[in-house]
Amino acid sequence: MMRRLIQALLFLLVAAGLYVLPRFFSMDYYLHIFVMSEIYAVLALSLALIVGFTGQVSMGHAAFYGMGAYASALLSIRLGCSFWVAFWLSGLFAGCVSYVIGRLVLRLRGHVLAITTAFFCVLVTVVMNNWIAVTNGPMGITGIPRPSPLNLGLVRLVFESRVHYYYLGLFFVAGVLFILHRLVRSRLGDAMIAIRENEELATSLGIDAMKIKLLAFTLGGAIAGLAGSFYAHYILFISPVTFSMNESINMLVMIIFGGMSTLFGPILGAVALTVLPEFLRMAGEMRLVIYGVALICFIIWLPEGLWGSLRNVLLSMNEAKRMEE
């Protein structure tokens, strides 16, 4: 009861904090970092579902992000779809492609799977660069329309300013978080962890590993596609470089950093690794070195990521307290 109350209060506090944040950081520069943090939070969450919960290392996540962005841009420019339709269609599109790819590659294990998905990501970039009639090649696509105004009763979002993207992004992150939370707490979520920990054992107990892995991969890909759509209609310009393998690795680094077998970890990692590089800007070229060293340190000393490790410490402190009582 008390716990419930504290949780509700905490939730309200966080919600209020996020609501007033733009009042204190109203410069476009800050708002841009916030919106990008939201997009990366969604991407990191969806990748964590595949890598963290189900244990299937994918280096191709940026491909689904990119496909969502291109699908959405083309749907709205060529076919005149409104963002609100293109958004869902591009998620559906990315989900369908990731279902097909998943069917083909999820039989593979460990580093073979990682390399194959990386290859897929490269392939998608090659297509984006060379299928000029559709994608306009390396020049990218310009003139992507902004979302049409949205009436939410109390507030009206018009997407002329970044603040409005920020608020829409909050709903986006919250929605994804809600769905994934329900999923990982369900029997399907248990099955995912069982597969990550020992796939043979899971199969012999009657868990259909392929089905569960495919579910995680498809849903993860679909959510990445939605994030791509949001990105396209926010930046209003897309080109292949944004969705390269580097971006896949960037997302992996985020979930390694934050901790990938929780839902809070990926958000923490995404926000930290979107905000930190801005601070590190002054370090210039040294930035990449700092990044690399930090990553190695994490993998060695904090394999469960920042949040995962912190949670372990808290849990064991709690346990110790219970023992004393």
Next chain:
Amino acid sequence: MPHLKVESLSAHYGRVQALDNVSLEAEKGSIVALIGANGAGKTTLMMSLSGVLTPSTGTIEFEGKRLERSSPEQIVSWGLSHCPEGRRVWPKMTVLENLEMGAISVTDKSKVAERLEWSFSTFPILAERRRQMAGSLSGGEQQMLAIARALMPSPRLLMLDEPSLGLAPIMVEKVVDIVREIRSTGTTVLLVEQNAFMALSLSDYTYVLETGKIRLFGPSAELMENDEVRQAYLGV
């Protein structure tokens, strides 16, 4: 009609043939043992029965249903459960979570609670350790947990792959007791063992597997007296 009937089953790993025309039967409520040297194909046979591996030819009939093309989760839901060899528990999950995972095919929540209750009364050690990580249990306790977990969906046929492997004699005794108890509830048990003496003395019927083929079979008491078995598997 036998409870389980396997006819001319063959299985391959790529080009390697691991099972060659294997036929076997198990009566309802009996304990059937499967013995054989390393690499004879015992595990392969169990995996074919539980649907983890699809056999290349042959049929498997369980309670009148054909299983050879069914998926593992279908087979579990039809009442056939598998306690695999090797790494048998999820070390980073608690004892309770491991057990719940065994009942993942059971949709009825009250049924799961009932089975948990039963597990804890049959395996008191697991009740004591329910919140402990499975990886921190002793080898014998982990084996108990694996058996209890395989029993969670209330199977009518239980397959145990080398349950005595790596256990001290006293724990082996315990496993024997448990297998007898499981049988006394009417469950058929298919037991794979390297420990031929234990297998022969515990089971009603025994099959001897050699490089993928059934070499010998018969009532366990008879095989116990068979010269070939005595020399090759009992070392006397």
